[in-house]
Amino acid sequence: MMSEISLERKMGTASEEAVKQLRTLMEDVDDESLRESYRNIHQGYPTETLLRFLKARDYNVHKSHQMLLDCLQWRTQNEIDNILNKPIVPVELYRGIRDSQLVGLSGYSKEGLPVIAIGVGLSTYDKASVHYYIQSHIQMNEYRDRVVLPSATKKQGRPICTCLKVLDMSGLKLSALSQIKLMTAITTIDDLNYPEKTETYYIVNVPYIFSACWKTIKPLLQERTKKKIQVLKGCGKDELLKVMDYESLPHFCRREGSGSGRHISNGTTDNCFSLDHSFHKELYDYVHQQALVKGSSAPIRHGSVHVRFPEPDTEGTKIFDTLESEKGDDRFRAVHEDEPLFITGRRTGRVIAYRVFSASVFFCICWIWLYRVTAPVEVDENRTGLVRFVWLVMLVTEIWFGLYWIVMQSPRWNPVWRFTFTDRLSRRYGDDLPRLDVFVCTADPVIEPPLMVVNTVLSVAALDYPPEKLAVYLSDDGGSELTFYALAEAAEFAKVWVPYCKRFNVEPRSPAAYLTCKASGFDSAETEEVARLYKEMAARIETAARLGIIPDEARLKYGDGFSQWDSHATRRNHGTILQILVDGRKGNTVTVPTLVYLSREKRPEHHHHFKAGSMNALIRVSSKITCGRIILNLDCDMYSNNSKSARDALCILLDEKEGKKIAFVQFPQCFENLTKNDLYASMMRVGYDVEFNGLDGNGGPLYIGTGCFHRRDVICGRKYGEVEVEEEEESEYISETEMIKALASCTYEENSQWGKEMGVKYGCPAEDVITGLGIKCRGWKSAYLNPKKKAFVGVAPTNLHQMLVQQRRWSEGNFQVLLSVYSPVWYGQGKIGLGLILGYCCYCLWAPSSVPVLIYSVLTSLCLLKGIPLFPKVWSSWWFIPFGYVTVAANAYSLVEFLWCGGTLRGWWNEQRTWLYRRTSSFIEDASDRDS
Numbered sequence: 032m033m034s035e036i037s038l039e040r041k042m043g044t045a046s047e048e049a050v051k052q053l054r055t056l057m058e059d060v061d062d063e064s065l066r067e068s069y070r071n072i073h074q075g076y077p078t079e080t081l082l083r084f085l086k087a088r089d090y091n092v093h094k095s096h097q098m099l100l101d102c103l104q105w106r107t108q109n110e111i112d113n114i115l116n117k118p119i120v121p122v123e124l125y126r127g128i129r130d131s132q133l134v135g136l137s138g139y140s141k142e143g144l145p146v147i148a149i150g151v152g153l154s155t156y157d158k159a160s161v162h163y164y165i166q167s168h169i170q171m172n173e174y175r176d177r178v179v180l181p182s183a184t185k186k187q188g189r190p191i192c193t194c195l196k197v198l199d200m201s202g203l204k205l206s207a208l209s210q211i212k213l214m215t216a217i218t219t220i221d222d223l224n225y226p227e228k229t230e231t232y233y234i235v236n237v238p239y240i241f242s243a244c245w246k247t248i249k250p251l252l253q254e255r256t257k258k259k260i261q262v263l264k265g266c267g268k269d270e271l272l273k274v275m276d277y278e279s280l281p282h283f284c285r286r287e288g289s290g291s292g293r294h295i296s297n298g299t300t301d302n303c304f305s306l307d308h309s310f311h312k313e314l315y316d317y318v319h320q321q322a323l324v325k326g327s328s329a330p331i332r333h334g335s336v337h338v339r340f341p342e343p344d345t346e347g348t349k350i351f352d353t354l355e356s357e358k359g360d361d362r363f364r365a366v367h368e369d370e371p372l373f374i375t376g377r378r379t380g381r382v383i384a385y386r387v388f389s390a391s392v393f394f395c396i397c398w399i400w401l402y403r404v405t406a407p408v409e410v411d412e413n414r415t416g417l418v419r420f421v422w423l424v425m426l427v428t429e430i431w432f433g434l435y436w437i438v439m440q441s442p443r444w445n446p447v448w449r450f451t452f453t454d455r456l457s458r459r460y461g462d463d464l465p466r467l468d469v470f471v472c473t474a475d476p477v478i479e480p481p482l483m484v485v486n487t488v489l490s491v492a493a494l495d496y497p498p499e500k501l502a503v504y505l506s507d508d509g510g511s512e513l514t515f516y517a518l519a520e521a522a523e524f525a526k527v528w529v530p531y532c533k534r535f536n537v538e539p540r541s542p543a544a545y546l547t548c549k550a551s552g553f554d555s556a557e558t559e560e561v562a563r564l565y566k567e568m569a570a571r572i573e574t575a576a577r578l579g580i581i582p583d584e585a586r587l588k589y590g591d592g593f594s595q596w597d598s599h600a601t602r603r604n605h606g607t608i609l610q611i612l613v614d615g616r617k618g619n620t621v622t623v624p625t626l627v628y629l630s631r632e633k634r635p636e637h638h639h640h641f642k643a644g645s646m647n648a649l650i651r652v653s654s655k656i657t658c659g660r661i662i663l664n665l666d667c668d669m670y671s672n673n674s675k676s677a678r679d680a681l682c683i684l685l686d687e688k689e690g691k692k693i694a695f696v697q698f699p700q701c702f703e704n705l706t707k708n709d710l711y712a713s714m715m716r717v718g719y720d721v722e723f724n725g726l727d728g729n730g731g732p733l734y735i736g737t738g739c740f741h742r743r744d745v746i747c748g749r750k751y752g753e754v755e756v757e758e759e760e761e762s763e764y765i766s767e768t769e770m771i772k773a774l775a776s777c778t779y780e781e782n783s784q785w786g787k788e789m790g791v792k793y794g795c796p797a798e799d800v801i802t803g804l805g806i807k808c809r810g811w812k813s814a815y816l817n818p819k820k821k822a823f824v825g826v827a828p829t830n831l832h833q834m835l836v837q838q839r840r841w842s843e844g845n846f847q848v849l850l851s852v853y854s855p856v857w858y859g860q861g862k863i864g865l866g867l868i869l870g871y872c873c874y875c876l877w878a879p880s881s882v883p884v885l886i887y888s889v890l891t892s893l894c895l896l897k898g899i900p901l902f903p904k905v906w907s908s909w910w911f912i913p914f915g916y917v918t919v920a921a922n923a924y925s926l927v928e929f930l931w932c933g934g935t936l937r938g939w940w941n942e943q944r945t946w947l948y949r950r951t952s953s954f955i956e957d958a959s960d961r962d963s
């Protein structure tokens with residue numbers, strides 16, 4: 032401490048001495064223009080000015096002298112002293128520059144220093160040439176030195192020669208590196224000609240990217256510079272309020288809390304970057320007035336002043352070069368055409384460990400088989416025949432379990448994980464994305480309440496996707512006026528909801544889900560307003576549903592739609608109803624995507640093929656309206672929980688290399704209405720966190736009917752290797768409504784390939800599984816995406832009965848797949864790999880494996896009662912080892928796997944129990960009643 036003070040005192044006397052020497056040197060300058068320029072620099076405070084130049088050259092008088100002379104030379108050569116008489120005209124150009132080079136004076140610090148705010152991250156420098164930006168920058172420097180600082184000096188009654196700078200880093204992207212030449216030029220000009228003008232740099236709103244750059248840059252900076260930089264937390268409000276009043280705080284520092292909140296700027300007057308801010312108004316008037324007074328001889332010139340700027344000094348270049356080389360680092364890489372939009376990861380260590388474990392289990396399974404075949408059976412004459420028979424049955428079931436276990440290894444053998452780069456997608460394509468059609472299917476307004484359906488529709492309408500490229504189709508197999516009414520109401524509400532979501536970056540974008548998590552309190556007036564509108568809409572829809580009456584105003588307003596229901600229409604017998612509620616195809620002024628209601632024709636004499644039938648009708652109808660190249664298919668009870676999911680999927684489908692082989696991108700089916708321990712194991716944790724990744728490694732996950740992005744032409748039958756048909760011309764899809772309606776008629780598919788080689792396949796309750804398999808058999812692969820933030824969230828069955836019914840339909844459906852013409856085993860033979868065939872079998876064998884499970888559990892308990900020994904005695908012989916090992920290892924592994932996937936011990940126990948219920952009950956139920 033002591034030594035520091037004495038050092039400073041020493042420095043103090045040393046600097047006084049240096050100033051004296053430098054002043055004498057400057058008195059020798061006799062070129063009048065240089066002298067005048069010098070006066071312009073010091074504005075009556077030469078000591079302070081000389082000190083600045085001395086500081087910049089570490090008090091080396093000779094070097095400082097040279098620096099000051101160079102500066103004066105530069106000023107006279109480039110007529111810097113007159114630069115304030117040269118306004119940038121026309122005003123539109125100037126406004127453009129102000130909008131893209133964000134600088135302003137937000138006020139004064141408590142000590143009276145001007146506070147200069149700079150929007151580093153959001154400046155784009157793309158509205159004019161480099162020279163204009165440099166000219167404007169210098170003008171601002173000169174105005175600060177010749178007008179702002181002298182008036183501050185006057186006000187404070189002491190010399191004010193420096194200022195504070197607050198740098199806003201929000202929005203800083205790597206693409207900013209392309210501006211680095213301009214920024215280096217500006218910094219170099221400041222370093223050489225306006226040294227030591229800034230007392231402190233406060234850096235606020237620092238995104239991750241900057242912290243990365245900062246680590247790189249910091250060691251390169253001089254100590255002197257480094258000391259002046261303070262990186263503040265968040266928007267820096269709390270720290271800055273220590274040095275200035277709230278009024279002087281730049282607008283980007285005024286956020287509440289840690290900075291994640293929203294701007295509360297009221298209009299542009301608070302925004303000191305704006306040309307309408309008083310500082311910029313004054314500057315503008317000043318320059319124009321000067322032009323009149325001093326530059327009156329010549330008319331105001333169009334075109335920028337070309338200021339010569341010195342080659343950046345070594346420090347600047349060093350930083351630039353370092354950043355350039357850092358670009359090799361993934362975070363810094365600019366977009367190159369050949370850069371992948373996604374990568375595929377493997378966890379080699381874990382996989383090898385698993386394979387070793389798996390081999391050991393297999394060894395023990397063979398050992399068990401051997402035991403069954405060779406172990407001596409009881410010799411009691413009366414029972415030997417029976418016991419032999421029981422052992423034979425045990426052998427058969429154990430062989431089955433062994434084989435089933437082998438099948439189950441396929442989705443664990445080679446798991447992969449996909450990671451997408453949505454930022455690269457945005458940089459490469461911007462808003463130039465392919466059209467996306469979303470199909471939402473509903474079938475029954477009682478089981479699937481219209482309000483829920485509408486929430487699903489709204490959540491996808493608000494996807495982070497250009498609205499003119501997005502369309503949402505609701506297929507109503509219930510043919511219900513209520514659902515139509517609800518959608519019409521939603522179309523109105525969407526006009527508020529969609530812009531609101533985008534403006535405030537709301538998540539999730541299902542209004543019901545979002546407003547429930549906000550229920551504790553609304554953070555802004557907008558939210559309150561949106562919540563009110565939503566509640567009103569929900570009330571109208573629910574009242575209509577309860578009473579079964581559509582309000583007359585609505586009937587009047589949407590007469591076009593309602594008139595399509597004739598008096599004798601029922602849900603199983605009606606014509607096609609098609610209504611485009613919002614038409615967002617026209618240009619890019621739209622804010623809400625296209626919204627379409629479709630209820631395909633249904634007649635009792637024609638089979639409607641359930642969801643598959645409605646999907647195919649949607650594919651045809653949409654092809655004449657928006658014809659999106661990509662199709663997203665959603666069940667009406669699954670809302671979009673992550674507005675980026677479409678972009679994630681596109682990272683895969685648009686990737687030029689790996690993505691070319693991929694036909695569809697499947698997201699998992701996640702549920703929100705489950706408890707932590709997941710009583711009925713509906714979450715299928717292991718399925719979605721382990722097995723699907725394994726399937727992906729073997730050729731791709733199944734298509735599970737919801738949360739899946741397809742390529743339109745592939746689902747319509749394109750084989751891998753065939754050329755993709757270009758998107759249809761705009762004019763073609765504006766067809767006659769009647770013609771489009773015909774595409775959804777009962778008879779349209781007669782004698783066609785629809786339901787067979789085209790669209791979703793018919794004839795099986797698991798239509799989605801065979802459709803996906805069919806696509807793979809045409810040479811395609813699929814990909815599985817399971818981002819942390821769940822893409823789609825739905826409602827799972829919550830009671831035992833519902834669960835068993837659903838389970839039975841699935842196992843039955845999947846078993847039918849095995850026996851159908853589209854069986855993975857024979858249809859897939861030679862078309863898809865063995866790993867994938869086995870992968871499909873895991874699911875197809877659910878139902879048949881209930882037979883051995885049932886037999887095994889009944890038989891072992893009976894034998895226990897009858898005293899028939901089935902297993903070797905514990906610790907009695909070597910034979911015990913395989914039984915013990917397989918039982919312990921298999922259960923321990925399944926528990927570990929379950930915990931890995933984020934489950935709980937209880938949850939695992941519930942799953943084991945449910946599994947037994949399913950296996951033992953579905954077989955019996957299946958045989959006893961077949962009503963649906």
Ligand SMILES: O=c1ccn([C@@H]2O[C@H](COP(=O)(O)OP(=O)(O)O[C@H]3O[C@H](CO)[C@@H](O)[C@H](O)[C@H]3O)[C@@H](O)[C@H]2O)c(=O)[nH]1
Binds near residue numbers: 667700799
């Ligand atoms: O004639 C029909 C019957 C059903 N659906 C719709 O199909 C979806 C799925 O039906 P649901 O009864 O909810 O079946 P889940 O068991 O929940 O569905 C799972 O299993 C089905 C069969 O494998 C898949 O089609 C689904 O996508 C998948 O979520 C729902 O949106 C229904 O509205 C129709 O559009 N038309």
Ligand SMILES: [Mn+2]
Binds near residue numbers: 666668
């Ligand atoms: Mn469902």
